[in-house]
């Protein structure tokens with residue numbers, strides 16, 4: 200839908216530049232909250248080829264909040280797990296996902312089709328009255344005063360200027376918002392060219408049943424099992440090779456031949472990427488924020504680029520909404536970078552490390568790598584569950600007496616209440632406390648803890664997943680933030696609520 204501005208002086212609550220998956224998710228969250236939002240993109244349609252193919256359970260939990268998790272999962276496939284194969288073709292490393300019951304209420308990893316998901320996000324935005332969409336609007340000039348941000352766009356009918364209380368640059372790796380902010384990027388030291396091929400397998404041919412990393416020094420190659428008959432191959436362009444040669448399908452087919460019968464493939468797309476690892480040094484300049492690829496890029500070997508961008512949206516959304524509603528002061532917004540930047544640094548290092556395992560081109564080093572990883576497999580010291588590598592939030596708006604679970608993701612069980620069964624988040628609102636109230640899986644819930652009038656209710660932890668998780672950790676209560684992160688966890692409900700109210704009061 201193409202918006203026309205009826206009132207040039209309108210000041211939106213939020214202006215989002217960039218209608219990719221991160222911008223679209225943030226527009227949904229804010230629009231569903233009733234905030235006046237403008238979102239603009241240079242192009243009319245979504246980018247019609249997939250980049251991300253793997254969504255994690257945090258992303259699905261976020262989509263649950265905008266009632267899209269099921270739609271986005273529709274037609275997806277569970278991630279089958281990954282094997283890494285060494286120089287001799289044998290397995291040197293394996294990674295998989297935790298089996299059900301799913302800790303966050305959703306499968307840990309699904310394989311999805313990015314353009315389809317983006318279209319679903321956009322059609323949900325179209326249904327929100329408080330969001331105006333400006334397609335074919337390219338942001339060119341940015342200004343910021345103490346009161347507002349103004350952005351001028353080049354559009355088919357001439358220039359348009361939009362004003363907002365906050366601007367969020369979700370405008371991708373070459374972010375013009377970031378450039379205008381003058382923010383430097385720290386280069387975390389990764390630079391490789393890879394060619395990425397998506398193809399549909401049109402007939403039965405022998406292929407691995409797991410996603411496979413062929414860690415072969417003479418041609419590192421990744422095989423990814425996507426949804427339906429869609430498959431992806433990623434091939435490192437070797438040092439000294441001409442990147443442009445890989446724009447030719449015959450060259451790509453020649454590289455693919457040892458791995459697949461290329462005559463069975465219908466090629467959907469091929470793209471050459473320069474994988475790098477960069478993180479913006481400053482994510483906020485007064486009324487302006489960066490999110491998604493605008494704030495960070497990493498190689499795709501841990502499939503966490505988009506998932507991390509969605510974490511940015513989840514983190515920024517509740518903080519912006521609390522400040523827009525005058526429930527918290529501006530200092531809450533500073534915790535966005537405090538919480539998100541260190542988290543991204545950890546994930547980027549993991550992605551780089553996996554990339555180094557896969558992309559090694561020196562035979563001697565590859566042989567040593569294989570020996571080391573095989574030893575780890577024998578000693579069972581390899582981390583197999585990929586989600587367990589994702590760290591908790593280390594610092595930010597958290598209880599400093601909250602112990603090791605403060606900053607972790609709160610589990611999300613299925614619960615029942617009045618003969619209805621649903622996921623716990625659907626019952627929560629604002630900061631919520633969950634307490635075990637008996638040995639039989641009964642939960643006491645207190646919502647909107649930050650208000651003068653918190654409401655209590657109860658529900659049943661249907662499969663006792665949360666109850667068991669809390670028992671195993673010696674916990675009887677948790678205070679959960681609006682983004683599903685544990686603010687505190689322990690056994691002292693009254694003391695925790697007191698500490699929370701003091702901490703929250705300091706935000707006013």
Ligand SMILES: Cc1cc2nc3c(=O)[nH]c(=O)nc-3n(C[C@H](O)[C@H](O)[C@H](O)COP(=O)(O)OP(=O)(O)OC[C@H]3O[C@@H](n4cnc5c(N)ncnc54)[C@H](O)[C@@H]3O)c2cc1C
Nearest residue numbers: 217219221241250251252253338370371491492504505506
């Ligand atoms: C090969 C590959 C595989 C990947 N696999 C995964 C994976 O499995 N899982 C995962 O989590 N991540 C993965 N990623 C990363 C993921 O694709 C990106 O992190 C994600 O798409 C970024 O989303 P975004 O919304 O931040 O940015 P983008 O999707 O880049 O959107 C930015 C938008 O801003 C718009 N824009 C730019 N400039 C302007 C302007 N001046 N005015 C208006 N609009 C503007 C652009 O048109 C664009 O629509 C992969 C990436 C690659 C390359």
